[in-house]
Amino acid sequence: MPTVLTxxxxxxxxxxxNSAGVIAAVAMDQRGSLVKAIAExxxxxxxxxxxxxxxxxxxxxxxxxxPHASAILLDPEYGLAATGVRNANCGLLLAYEFSGYDNSRPxxxxxxxxxxxxxxxxxxxxxACKVLIYYSPFDSPRVNDIKHALIERVGSECVAExxxxxxxxxxxxxxxxxxxxxxxxxxxxxxxxxxxxxxxxARYSVDVLKVEVPIVSRYTEGSRAFCGQKVYSxxxxxxxxxxxxxxxxxxxxxxxxxxxxxxxxxxxRMAAEAGADYSGxxxxxxxxxxxxxxxxxxxxxxxxxxxxxxxVANIENVNAAIRQAKxxxxxxxxxASEASR
Numbered sequence: 116m117p118t119v120l121t122x123x124x125x126x127x128x129x130x131x132x133n134s135a136g137v138i139a140a141v142a143m144d145q146r147g148s149l150v151k152a153i154a155e156x157x158x159x160x161x162x163x164x165x166x167x168x169x170x171x172x173x174x175x176x177x178x179x180x181x182p183h184a185s186a187i188l189l190d191p192e193y194g195l196a197a198t199g200v201r202n203a204n205c206g207l208l209l210a211y212e213f214s215g216y217d218n219s220r221p222x223x224x225x226x227x228x229x230x231x232x233x234x235x236x237x238x239x240x241x242x243a244c245k246v247l248i249y250y251s252p253f254d255s256p257r258v259n260d261i262k263h264a265l266i267e268r269v270g271s272e273c274v275a276e277x278x279x280x281x282x283x284x285x286x287x288x289x290x291x292x293x294x295x296x297x298x299x300x301x302x303x304x305x306x307x308x309x310x311x312x313x314x315x316x317a318r319y320s321v322d323v324l325k326v327e328v329p330i331v332s333r334y335t336e337g338s339r340a341f342c343g344q345k346v347y348s349x350x351x352x353x354x355x356x357x358x359x360x361x362x363x364x365x366x367x368x369x370x371x372x373x374x375x376x377x378x379x380x381x382x383x384r385m386a387a388e389a390g391a392d393y394s395g396x397x398x399x400x401x402x403x404x405x406x407x408x409x410x411x412x413x414x415x416x417x418x419x420x421x422x423x424x425x426x427v428a429n430i431e432n433v434n435a436a437i438r439q440a441k442x443x444x445x446x447x448x449x450x451a452s453e454a455s456r
Contacts, residue, residue: 123277127242131186131206136442138368140186142399143176146214169193175415176403179422181205183430187411192229209241222258223249233272244273245285252309254289270320283325284310300331300346304355311362324367326383329359340378353389360370360391366443371398376429383436394443402429
């Protein structure tokens with residue numbers, strides 16, 4: 116049965132998508148990783164990066180790139196000021212979770228920001244609420260039950276506030292293996308498909324999944340990033356992209372997972388070649404990470420100059436790569452006219 120969306124949620128999804136119904140969004144909700152990267156670019160400790168620096172970086176990215184995006188994802192901790200400089204035609208998502216995960220317990224357990232709620236996210240002018248969760252269907256039932264309950268809680272809040280719920284899914288190895296290694300690349304497609312199947316269940320009230328590409332390009336023979344060790348042939352990789360796509364009964368969009376722009380756009384072209392019916396992207400570092408060193412060394416003005424050149428070129432490369440993406444309403448069994456009501 117296709118998911119039934121309220122008129123309110125349909126309105127918000129239209130605000131987050133382009134005229135073709137495809138979500139072409141920029142992610143700028145990074146926190147811990149962004150603090151680390153800026154500190155490294157300046158050769159100082161993370162503790163020396165003030166909140167104002169984080170807000171300044173996010174505002175520059177939002178100002179320059181939002182005219183080229185259908186939406187932008189920000190965080191309430193450092194990104195609220197940036198919402199005021201985004202393009203009028205650019206929709207807004209806000210993150211609800213703490214950056215990272217709980218290191219004191221096994222299972223990469225998530226937590227929500229203490230002074231944030233779905234109601235506040237709506238009141239801050241956002242069109243959607245986003246939560247990131249690390250997940251593996253092969254983790255212990257106790258760990259996964261905690262995660263299931265948290266997602267149920269957020270889904271219920273979003274239903275009550277009549278705003279879409281975007282769930283970002285990151286895979287990991289519960290056994291602690293090298294997640295950039297050969298063995299994990301073999302396991303990743305199974306984790307990705309099992310995770311997608313779980314969170315498409317109606318009990319979670321998720322509206323859009325934000326998912327990883329279910330392959331690792333450096334182990335894909337024939338890809339531009341191929342390292343020489345093969346986990347999958349090019350055709351096998353296409354089959355895995357199709358399998359993950361078919362596993363989702365919800366609209367889904369791809370995240371860039373920190374890969375370079377060239378690698379990400381190739382992954383998107385492979386998804387199209389595979390016939391994956393994805394509905395766009397929500398990518399961050401593949402568009403703006405090259406500006407981190409510029410900002411660290413020369414400040415916001417130099418960053419904005421870089422963004423106007425290479426940053427815009429990067430986002431336009433992504434926009435070109437998603438021209439074959441499907442409108443968000445296709446997975447829901449809606450027509451374009453039904454989605455517009």
